[in-house]
Amino acid sequence: VSVASWDTPQPAIRNSFGGLDFGFQPPPAPGGSLKVVTTKMRPGYLRKNGVPYGAATELTEYFDRFDVPGGDSLLLVISEVVDPEYLNQPFWTSSHFKKQNDASGWNPTPCAAR
Amino acid sequence: LRGTVKKSMRIGYAILRKLPALALNVAAFAQGPPRAALDVDVTGYWSPVLHEDTLERGGGPEIADYGGFALNEAGRLWALSYDPSRLTLRHHQCDAYIMPYQMRAVGNFRMWEERDPHTQQLIAIHVWAQTTEGHRVIWMDGRPHPPAWAPHSFTGFSTGHFVGNALVIETTHLKQGWLRRNGSPESDQATAVEFIVRHGDHLTDTTVVTDPVFLTEPEVRSNDYIRQPGDHHAWLYACDDGEQITGRAPDSVPNYLFGKQPFAREFSQRYKLPLGASLAGAASIYPDFAAKAKQQPESEAAALLQPMPNRPSESSRAQDSEPHDGDIHVFPVRDNIYMLLGDGGNIVVQTGEQGALVVDTGAGALSDKAIAAIRRLSPRPIQFILNTSARADHVGGNAKLGAAGSDPSLPGSFFDLQAPGGATGHQSDPAHNATLIAQNNVVLRLEAAKAPEATIPSDTFLEERRRKFHNGELVEMFHQPNAVTDGDSIVHFRRSDVIVAGDIFNTTQYPFVDLKAGGSVQGEIKALNAILDRTGYEHEEQGGTYVVPGHGYLCDEHEVVEYRDMVVIVRDRVQAMINAGATLPQVQAARLTADYDTRYGANSGSWTTAMFVEAVYNSLKQPPAKSTK
Numbered sequence: 001v002s003v004a005s006w007d008t009p010q011p012a013i014r015n016s017f018g019g020l021d022f023g024f025q026p027p028p029a030p031g032g033s034l035k036v037v038t039t040k041m042r043p044g045y046l047r048k049n050g051v052p053y054g055a056a057t058e059l060t061e062y063f064d065r066f067d068v069p070g071g072d073s074l075l076l077v078i079s080e081v082v083d084p085e086y087l088n089q090p091f092w093t094s095s096h097f098k099k100q101n102d103a104s105g106w107n108p109t110p111c112a113a114r
Numbered sequence: 115l116r117g118t119v120k121k122s123m124r125i126g127y128a129i130l131r132k133l134p135a136l137a138l139n140v141a142a143f144a145q146g147p148p149r150a151a152l153d154v155d156v157t158g159y160w161s162p163v164l165h166e167d168t169l170e171r172g173g174g175p176e177i178a179d180y181g182g183f184a185l186n187e188a189g190r191l192w193a194l195s196y197d198p199s200r201l202t203l204r205h206h207q208c209d210a211y212i213m214p215y216q217m218r219a220v221g222n223f224r225m226w227e228e229r230d231p232h233t234q235q236l237i238a239i240h241v242w243a244q245t246t247e248g249h250r251v252i253w254m255d256g257r258p259h260p261p262a263w264a265p266h267s268f269t270g271f272s273t274g275h276f277v278g279n280a281l282v283i284e285t286t287h288l289k290q291g292w293l294r295r296n297g298s299p300e301s302d303q304a305t306a307v308e309f310i311v312r313h314g315d316h317l318t319d320t321t322v323v324t325d326p327v328f329l330t331e332p333e334v335r336s337n338d339y340i341r342q343p344g345d346h347h348a349w350l351y352a353c354d355d356g357e358q359i360t361g362r363a364p365d366s367v368p369n370y371l372f373g374k375q376p377f378a379r380e381f382s383q384r385y386k387l388p389l390g391a392s393l394a395g396a397a398s399i400y401p402d403f404a405a406k407a408k409q410q411p412e413s414e415a416a417a418l419l420q421p422m423p424n425r426p427s428e429s430s431r432a433q434d435s436e437p438h439d440g441d442i443h444v445f446p447v448r449d450n451i452y453m454l455l456g457d458g459g460n461i462v463v464q465t466g467e468q469g470a471l472v473v474d475t476g477a478g479a480l481s482d483k484a485i486a487a488i489r490r491l492s493p494r495p496i497q498f499i500l501n502t503s504a505r506a507d508h509v510g511g512n513a514k515l516g517a518a519g520s521d522p523s524l525p526g527s528f529f530d531l532q533a534p535g536g537a538t539g540h541q542s543d544p545a546h547n548a549t550l551i552a553q554n555n556v557v558l559r560l561e562a563a564k565a566p567e568a569t570i571p572s573d574t575f576l577e578e579r580r581r582k583f584h585n586g587e588l589v590e591m592f593h594q595p596n597a598v599t600d601g602d603s604i605v606h607f608r609r610s611d612v613i614v615a616g617d618i619f620n621t622t623q624y625p626f627v628d629l630k631a632g633g634s635v636q637g638e639i640k641a642l643n644a645i646l647d648r649t650g651y652e653h654e655e656q657g658g659t660y661v662v663p664g665h666g667y668l669c670d671e672h673e674v675v676e677y678r679d680m681v682v683i684v685r686d687r688v689q690a691m692i693n694a695g696a697t698l699p700q701v702q703a704a705r706l707t708a709d710y711d712t713r714y715g716a717n718s719g720s721w722t723t724a725m726f727v728e729a730v731y732n733s734l735k736q737p738p739a740k741s742t743k
Contacts, residue, residue: 068334
């Protein structure tokens with residue numbers, strides 16, 4: 001089950017006095033990453049060499065898109081895996097994807113047991 | 115195959131199609147009004163997170179594993195020729211990491227802000243990296259990047275701004291180095307854009323490197339860091355070079371000849387991959403490559419281990435680091451030393467109480483502007499002009515700059531009275547001419563070319579060194595026999611610690627080894643080593659002694675080392691073919707400079723790649739009498 005939200009930084013503490021706000025002001029427009037929190041996953045592996053994750057794992061992902069010189073568009077996906085069963089600290093990875101103009105060169109086939 | 119392309123770049127168009135809202139996010143180079151930005155706080159103590167790149171960032175990549183890297187032919191061949199033993203050379207032992215690798219290296223970071231004490235505006239963000247003591251300054255005050263002729267550094271020149279929730283950094287003026295420790299190169303022409311985002315105590319730096327010399331498309335990597343609560347307390351990385359291998363010849367640079375890298379197949383064989391999977395460059399980034407690699411014949415993949423023969427050489431893709439706008443540009447070097455660019459070869463001016471001392475005078479097309487620029491730097495006239503060679507773009511302004519100066523040490527002197535024509539011989543009125551100094555062969559070459567008398571130096575020397583204490587420092591000329599010509603000298607300003615290399619060293623082309631004028635590749639290598647014998651770095655193989663090239667941007671010893679390596683490696687390749695009985699056409703067809711042509715090559719103009727290779731070949735076939743190793 002995945003739940004998405006904009007990850008806009010919020011003040012750690014808000015101090016107001018006489019209508020004045022002395023605390024941290026987040027940006028007025030959406031300026032954060034797309035944050036996706038996923039729970040209730042089936043157990044599986046984090047790496048193909050068998051490093052596991054358990055049923056209680058919580059996956060938090062942050063999606064950011066960057067336009068770079070030359071016209072490419074990149075998608076950065078940062079993942080934090082918290083697993084109380086098999087990990088003693090969060091497992092972090094970041095992956096990047098390059099936007100393609102179309103689906104040429106990509107021809108996925110369904111998985112079938114042989 | 116997936117293992118080879120694991121983090122370099124992955125294709126996610128399906129995800130992107132489903133997430134159009136993400137376009138609202140960071141778009142650093144998009145058109146339109148600026149969006150509200152979060153001035154993300156990146157300060158603090160950071161440790162790298164190695165959860166998925168432990169081998170890459172720890173032990174290092176395997177030899178000849180270039181999968182997922184968009185290396186062009188030059189980049190692939192450069193990497194295959196690279197022998198890590200090169201790091202045993204004195205001048206490579208303390209090489210710092212270039213910025214794109216520094217951000218990926220194992221080691222902690224400390225980041226802090228620099229603010230204007232009066233306005234509290236953010237001036238810069240500093241980054242201190244534990245490994246190689248990499249100190250980056252990311253200027254946040256909107257200042258422009260330096261001109262193309264400014265020095266390069268391992269961390270480069272960075273400017274930043276906030277866009278959306280990211281700190282976006284643009285970096286130029288990088289030194290040559292490697293993107294991976296298996297020799298995958300990055301040239302001094304590379305630029306980088308970074309996007310730094312923070313989520314709680316987690317920081318991610320996505321680095322996009324564009325390199326016209328070695329890459330066909332940008333190289334993208336993301337690195338993760340975790341914030342630490344306090345000081346790591348270990349920030350130094352002391353390095354002094356020393357003798358790691360004694361008795362080695364000074365012209366020895368470890369390298370593999372094309373096709374002779376003994377471990378080139380090790381990676382593909384160990385992981386049972388097609389050889390082409392690790393050598394294919396940009397094609398290996400994309401998913402349809404898996405099927406192509408399986409079908410690629412072994413012979414086709416093996417051909418990638420050597421230059422493709424019998425095809426035209428590539429031309430330089432480097433940025434032109436010399437101005438061509440009809441103006442003279444003045445660049446301060448150090449203390450009272452200045453570099454003047456714009457009129458052919460670089461001109462160097464030392465100013466002081468005794469009057470200006472000028473090294474080389476350019477091509478002569480902009481001499482009036484050069485004189486005006488020197489007058490702005492020095493209220494006193496030009497007293498001495500030193501020539502590093504007889505080449506036209508270094509002596510072309512001799513007559514005008516000489517006439518604009520004067521040598522007040524001569525009128526009325528004992529020597530003047532003894533020589534009615536003037537103590538300098540050629541100038542009949544020394545009080546109204548600067549004294550021109552050069553190695554004697556410069557005079558012989560200019561006289562043979564029937565150059566105007568006012569262009570010909572009148573004060574000459576024959577042996578190794580000419581010295582003069584001027585404006586409070588010792589200025590030494592060292593003759594370099596049979597290098598580019600037979601009259602080359604380097605000039606060393608001892609107190610300022612600036613060396614003027616003349617055409618022995620440049621950043622724009624292969625060395626102009628002019629055999630007809632007495633040049634030789636052996637003498638050129640010896641001359642480059644002579645420069646390195648006199649240089650010293652300030653810190654981690656950069657800074658310290660400045661070296662002004664005959665053409666191109668201001669350097670330190672690192673650029674000279676890389677240039678020396680290049681000349682030695684090309685020499686080794688040509689020598690190997692000569693030893694095998696190859697003729698010049700066979701050497702030319704083998705494209706022995708293929709890994710350097712995108713940086714220095716030319717197929718037209720006054721000095722082409724073919725002319726350089728021919729000069730190397732003929733030097734080795736008939737060595738000049740005076741040159742030695």
